[in-house]
């Protein structure tokens with residue numbers, strides 16, 4: 001060691017200390033508008049991200065989202081060990097493709113497909129709905145062309161209770177949206193609502209099993225019966241696509257005798273989010289067709305890729321294999337009994353929460369135990385209050401970090417404010433009790449203060465969470 005090396009300039013000294021005890025971003029802003037010229041130690045990069053991400057909400061306290069926030073360690077291991085596989089490379093990863101097909105067959109069976117089916121893995125229900133609705137459009141056009149009729153003005157009928165992706169589809173793929181408005185006291189749709197909107201240019205009707213707003217289902221049996229009648233009386237063959245993003249893993253286990261799926265003849269396709277009540281982390285959805293004929297051949301691309309002929313029907317191309325494998329893990333790990341147990345547990349806790357919130361005296365619960373509903377509690381203030389639902393949501397977040405969203409319903413029920421708490425597997429009995437106590441305490445504080453001052457309203461939760 002030379003004597004010069006003892007004369008470390010002050011800044012270098014700080015740098016050395018930072019390297020030893022922290023990272024250099026303790027004293028510098030995080031890179032944020034251009035790629036930094038030099039990289040950093042891996043430990044520094046990891047800490048930089050880790051420190052910032054504590055500002056995000058804690059997923060297990062996120063009662064806004066329908067998406068899975070917890071999986072078993074064994075499932076996490078499957079996911080971690082397969083992150084380097086590209087799902088779309090069927091030639092290189094043929095066993096993943098086999099496993100995907102098993103999942104599709106299991107779901108088709110769960111949804112009572114009458115015979116041979118087809119379907120695909122998607123990134124989520126949004127992609128599945130785009131592909132399902134595209135199939136409706138292609139099939140409608142083929143029927144019209146075969147009859148020598150005009151194909152210029154397709155329309156799609158659905159209720160205001162749908163997810164935004166339905167309107168997105170209409171705009172992206174040039175289809176007229178025919179949106180049935182909700183009513184101030186009715187938040188789903190039925191045949192009487194649908195009938196006036198259907199005509200010869202209707203490519204299909206979108207019906208929801210488990211809305212994001214209140215967790216109830218459209219009257220799918222009624223809509224099916226209406227469409228069967230229109231077929232007999234007017235020769236209009238209008239198919240149904242069921243958006244079972246959330247409900248597709250709830251109804252078969254909680255309400256197995258309710259018909260909403262391929263037991264109904266007009267139901268031609270169904271989407272479900274594996275990452276919602278399929279209990280897999282984000283990045284997986286499914287699209288199922290009643291029979292292979294419901295998928296127009298024109299939409300399937302046969303390509304020669306890396307030396308093998310492969311059929312694809314997707315909007316995305318590359319994506320990870322992990323979530324497909326995690327879905328299969330859940331299927332074999334839980335089985336039918338396991339999914340039923342989990343759904344019943346969530347339902348029991350949702351009922352407990354509803355009862356406790358009802359007992360506070362300030363709220364009205366939307367729906368009753370007789371309703372078929374997703375495991376959630378939708379509620380609103382009842383009577384005169386000097387604060388509103390948005391205040392309660394903000395107070396709960398500020399005091400305890402609970403993310404329970406407040407939102408307004410779609411037209412024509414858009415003057416109605418609602419709060420909603422998803423009750424997932426991680427919200428056990430004790431947590432339910434605590435949450436109910438925290439809601440009661442929030443109301444008490446707000447009543448004393450007379451609502452939140454606008455400055456205190458950190459409206460962090462603007463969306464309803466999906």
Ligand SMILES: *Cc1c(COP(=O)(O)O)cnc(C)c1O
Pocket residue numbers: 066123124125126127162163165208210211212243244245246273285466
């Ligand atoms: C969540 C949801 C969607 C969108 O699904 P993603 O899987 O998030 O793409 C569509 N429809 C309904 C009813 C939903 O709940």
